[in-house]
Amino acid sequence: MGKQSLTIATLGSHSALQILKGAKDEGFKTLLIATSDRLSFYKRFPFIDKFVAVKSFSDFPAVEEKLRNKNIILIPHGSFVSYLGVEGNKKIKLPYFGNKKVLDWEGNRKMQLQWLKKAGLNVPRKFGRGDTIDRPVIVKSYGAEGGKGYFTAHDQKDFEEKLKFFLKKDFIVQEYVIGVPIYLHFFYSTLTKSIELLSIDKRYETNVDSLGRMPLTQQENIDITPSFVVVGNSPLSLRESLMPEVYQMAENLVIASKKLLGKRGLFGPFCLETIVTPDQKFYVIEISCRIVAGTNLFIDGSPYSCLLYNEPMSTGRRIAREIKIAQKRNKLNLILD
Ligand code: AMP
Numbered sequence: 001m002g003k004q005s006l007t008i009a010t011l012g013s014h015s016a017l018q019i020l021k022g023a024k025d026e027g028f029k030t031l032l033i034a035t036s037d038r039l040s041f042y043k044r045f046p047f048i049d050k051f052v053a054v055k056s057f058s059d060f061p062a063v064e065e066k067l068r069n070k071n072i073i074l075i076p077h078g079s080f081v082s083y084l085g086v087e088g089n090k091k092i093k094l095p096y097f098g099n100k101k102v103l104d105w106e107g108n109r110k111m112q113l114q115w116l117k118k119a120g121l122n123v124p125r126k127f128g129r130g131d132t133i134d135r136p137v138i139v140k141s142y143g144a145e146g147g148k149g150y151f152t153a154h155d156q157k158d159f160e161e162k163l164k165f166f167l168k169k170d171f172i173v174q175e176y177v178i179g180v181p182i183y184l185h186f187f188y189s190t191l192t193k194s195i196e197l198l199s200i201d202k203r204y205e206t207n208v209d210s211l212g213r214m215p216l217t218q219q220e221n222i223d224i225t226p227s228f229v230v231v232g233n234s235p236l237s238l239r240e241s242l243m244p245e246v247y248q249m250a251e252n253l254v255i256a257s258k259k260l261l262g263k264r265g266l267f268g269p270f271c272l273e274t275i276v277t278p279d280q281k282f283y284v285i286e287i288s289c290r291i292v293a294g295t296n297l298f299i300d301g302s303p304y305s306c307l308l309y310n311e312p313m314s315t316g317r318r319i320a321r322e323i324k325i326a327q328k329r330n331k332l333n334l335i336l337d
Pocket of ligand 1: 174177
């Protein structure tokens with residue numbers, strides 16, 4: 001793709017607006033692949049140059065064929081795996097920003113745990129078959145989206161009773177960590193070999209975030225089951241004294257990824273989902289190896305990106321900046337798969 005002018009493309013969903021706005025700000029042409037019902041919505045935004053309509057995202061492979069050899073780079077986001085599946089993502093032939101090897105490590109809870117442990121990060125205790133549940137736990141099905149389909153239990157008996165009504169085959173039982181959920185958005189640049197903390201958010205989950213609004217005496221009279229369905233995100237700033245540790249965690253994760261996934265490891269945007277306890281310990285509950293929806297709060301930059309850049313720098317724009325620098329240095333092969 002050398003020195004030709006490049007087009008940045010993505011699927012019309014999740015953080016497409018942020019990605020394409022960032023690409024336009026960095027001087028790229030932009031293209032959106034969207035389902036017909038969303039075209040008129042996306043056409044409201046002047047920074048999208050071209051549109052490709054599809055009936056459904058399952059038509060992506062056929063559409064992709066027509067877009068090949070046109071200097072198009074595809075930026076994956078949170079909806080890619082939900083629409084195309086892990087295997088569908090691996091089969092993408094257009095130049096793809098990121099390392100596809102992370103898909104397996106991220107998508108399999110056991111492998112993800114191995115990665116987090118290799119990085120020396122704190123993780124909630126995991127309960128295996130035969131372990132006695134001696135503390136509050138959260139039971140998560142595999143591939144759950146946005147916190148749907150989880151349940152909590154406070155001891156072995158409670159767990160066994162609730163399990164009878166749980167229809168999922170594959171799940172993990174994890175210690176329920178009592179603390180505040182904090183989502184850290186990073187970018188790791190293969191070109192500069194540095195970690196950047198670009199923004200932080202907190203999710204708003206229903207109904208768990210509203211339970212505290214009712215006194216316990218009221219709660220006792222109604223049958224409430226906590227649920228963790230995400231309905232929104234709000235920005236968050238962190239105690240500055242916690243920031244060195246936050247950077248260290250991300251660095252350790254990248255180092256571990258190079259050992260587990262091969263030389264290139266994890267690069268580009270990723271998010272550490274953590275719970276912070278009163279003794280200020282970070283427990284990592286999950287890692288997302290791509291741009292996460294919480295970054296949409298910061299299309300105009302965040303307090304943290306402002307410390308690193310003298311211009312508004314969203315995660316979407318940071319991706320485009322990386323592509324721009326790589327192209328200039330003739331190093332696109334380092335960041336595309
Ligand atoms: P996840 O699908 O892992 O992102 O979890 C969805 C939500 O469930 C999180 O945002 C948390 O509010 C909650 N959650 C998940 N795991 C834990 C845990 N181990 N301890 C406490 N809360 C959790």
